[in-house]
Amino acid sequence: MFTRSTQLWFFILVIPYLLSCSNNWLNEKPDEFLTVPGTVADYQALLDNVTLLNNAQPGLGEVASGDFHMSYDSWQSLFSRQERSAYIWESTDRFYGGEQNTDWAASYKQILTHNIVLDGLQKLKARHAADPEWKNVFGSALFFRSFSLYNLSQLFCKGYNDETADREPGLPLRLSADVDAHIGRSTLRQTYHQITGDLKQAIPYLGTSQKVKTRPSKQAAYALLARVYLSLEDYEQAGAYADSALQIQHGLLNYATLKAGSYPLPRFNEEVIFHASTTYGAFNASRLLVDPDLLGQYDEADLRRTLFFVSARNGFTFRGSYSGDKNLFCGLATDEMYLIRSECYARAGRYKDAIADLNLLLKSRWRSAHREIRVDDDAVLPLILKERRKELVFRCLRWSDLRRLNRDERFATTLVRTMNNTTYRLLPNDKRYVFPIDEEEIRLSGIAQNDR
Template sequence: MKTIYKIIITGFLLIVSSCTKEYLDKKPNKALLVPTTLTDFQALLDNTGVMNVVPAIQRIAADYYYTTNAGLIAYANPFEQNSYLWAKDVYQGASMSDWNIPYQQVFYANIALDGLNDIKPDASTQIDYNRVKGSALFYRAIAFYHLAQLFCKPYNPATASQDLGIPISLSSDVNVRPGRGTVQKTYNQIITDLTAAASLLPVTATLKSRPSRPAALALLARAYQTMLNYDQALSYASQCLQLKNSLLDYNTLSTTSSSPFPASLPNGNDEVLFHSITLSYSFAKSALTGIDTLLYRSFSANDLRKSLFFNAPNVNNMIRAKNSYAGTAGTFAGIALDEIYLIKAECYARKGDINNSMNDLNILLAKRYKAGTFASLTASSADDALAKILVERRKELLTNVGLLRWTDLRRLNQEPRFAVTLNRIINGQVYTLPPNDPRYVFPIPDDEIAGSGIEQNIR
């Protein structure tokens, strides 16, 4: 991570005065480097251009999207083409924001956490102190989580204590260079940070770009689901929904609008718990990138998601996704309550509780169909309930425009009944990604390997 530290050790006062990316190009002024007050640390964490951005390369590799021969050639970066075809050499020497941005977030969070150790809050500052500390812990945890989805093997309880993790940096001291550790240690840190964050954060954040207690509980539910610990995932999803449970009624939205969803910032979308957007890559903007047609056809005529999620076919006969839960420019990659209902429903089904699983699913779906047309789904068995929930999960989480699909593929491929083989056809050649293939783990960028000497992933 030495490379990223060179990028981000810059004049702190530039961050406070203007939360733009300009400061990244400035030379450091050591007299201005160290934030010291709660206001300073809050300003550091409010840099949405860094702290609310999420990796996107996994969206290219998952199965929501497809492109044509011409579309693939038009992608701006070789790593986009290589990710789409699951090539072994993805980056071809390029530095990768999908690695660098999360570690910027970790570094900023560690600056705040280290600095808070020198502040002794009193009765007048305790609430602000707790919010800043909880926010820093949340940002560090979500950065580690996103990195784990790309650069670690899928969590497997039988092998997690041996599988390679990511470097877990818990200090802003750039001379502290942690090794990779294990997958188990990676997730342990994520859980530790989020548990502490949930105890410190307010129930309602002043802005959705800031974390809240429900957001921390929701991310705990997501993390435990990723770890295949469905009992804990159920517990945290339930705790989240006890605090916040609003769902958008899609009947109130315009199906003809190109941006039908209210903007999540500052506080426009009640279903959004935490706002972030993906890195911007050319594949998502290309008129030759389309949504999987079989997925599109799986939405029934009375399902409002079909017209709210998708535009009509373009001149290339491609189905394109509309603006997502961000509501404006940028692709939503945050945390929303639809995901939490689905986690809760899935966990109930895995426990054999058919009634509660279908009840949570139907609460969600009732807000997605034309008024008066939705008939509650039923299930003949727990397995039937689970299968129905996973179908709806894939459809519904287009609100996150594919961000979570990569994690779901990695997780569900460990169950033979849900495992899928992905296929692409480019220039008449078939490219295949079987379940549990090593290419479900991205290589660590070449510059990081050269600078740190940590072990590379087998691909």
């Protein structure tokens, strides 16, 4: 008989496959699909479920981040209550209205998949640990689990403060495929320790090239560590890991060679280190209207203005995703690494190095010959952060940036949205920078709701 974990594996991997098949499947014997995973290839197949593991990343933070607005009619037409709630930073008691939190549920389905793979590979370790394929799948599963945990932490945990990290609640850390295990909330420090620990463990197992960019690589692990340490405001570590990623993969697209079209930035382009994406109704071009103040920050000679944005009814909408389609890219890419390294150089007082990285990036983004930036030292960091927002717009990073930058009064931002003659505000460091935990999760597990 199947164990419960095996049954879950069956539903995660097999059912989506069956649903994608033609009706001719109904005339075939189903026995071939009832195989319990037991080989390295089986576990690689689990990790190649791109629909679940790559293209179902959390997006509520981007809905809430303030870089766009929509009309009242567009807001009302959104399919889910939680999406409407995220847009106006709704209170906990009104946020879900009985809906399951999509980001929470999808991320923990991903983590279950990672744990099934890791548990299964441990059973094969004695015979296969020296095999390159085993190593790659093992490192990939660790990377994927870290990626899911990090994305959850940016929505459902407070921003990191080393002085209080042992007292603040983190995530439920499910580290095995035993779905019956009762798991409470870890501390915030334990959550980040798990995230960084998984990535550091993954690095020696991963290679620097993969058949497809939906599979993680060594540079992807370095890049994600850079992103995580930036969130922790550990700028020395963030800069070092960004540099490690760039030592392996450093290419930049020349935007002058791209042609404006429906989706002008190609998927899996040379900047992409690891592909992941998200989609919500709010990001539909018929609803999303780019914040005019943000749009105004792009110079007329800045190619990002014409490649990222296109005229729409009542304003401009976004089309510049590295996903090459309507979904928002939230993976890892070299442009982000240049900006992380540049910011970290600036925070360490290495202003020439910081500006050199920024100039290298911007040279590939302007229509005419880019005039190198020369500014006073005290203007370097604000300039880098401004360019970070412009370059990484709609990349699922703004929410995390707001959370950390709001701790510095120089960069603190109040978000404001107005709809139907009602104005909504999110002040710096507001408790609503943490989303409510899924209501069903609280009912079943008994974990505490976030204080917001």
